[in-house]
C-alpha cells in the first residue's frame with residue numbers, strides 16, 4: 020500500500036532511492052559521480068534536510084544550493100531527466116497531498132535552477 024510522505028524516514032527513503040537511480044542513470048550518473056566521489060553520504064544527508072524543509076516544513080536546511088550547480092555542465096535535457104526520475108520514484112512509492120507537492124516543487128525548482136544557470140527563458144521544461 021502506498022502512503023503519503025509524512026516522516027523524516029519517508030524523506031530518507033525518497034532521497035536514497037532517487038539518488039540510487041540517478042547514480043545508475045547513463046546520462047546523470049557520470050555528472051553526479053564525477054563531482055561527488057567520496058562525498059555521496061554527506062550529499063544525501065544534506066538532501067534529507069533540504070526536502071525535510073521543503074516538504075514537511077521542518078526548518079532543517081540552511082544554504083543556497085543554486086551556485087553549486089553553476090560549474091556543472093548541465094542543460095535542459097539533464098533537468099528533464101532529473102525531473103522524470105524524481106516523478107517516477109515518487110509515483111512508485113507514495114501517494115497523497117505531500118507526494119503531489121513533491122512533484123510540483125521538483126518541477127518548479129528544476130525550472131528555477133535551469134533559469135538561474137542559463138538566464139534563458141527559452142529553457143523552460145514543460
Ligand code: HEM
Pocket residue numbers: 047050051054055062065066069082083084087088091093097098101124125128129132
Ligand atoms: C540535472 C540536474 C542536477 C544535477 C546534475 C545536480 C547535481 C548536483 C551536485 C553534483 C551536487 C553536489 C555539489 C557539491 O557539493 O559539490 C548538488 C547539490 C545539491 N543539489 Fe543538485 N543537481 C541537479 C538538480 C537539482 C535540483 C532540481 C535541485 C532542487 C530541487 C537540486 C538540489 C540540490 C541541493 C539542495 C544540493 C545540496 C547543496 C548543499 O550542499 O547545501 N539539484 N547537485
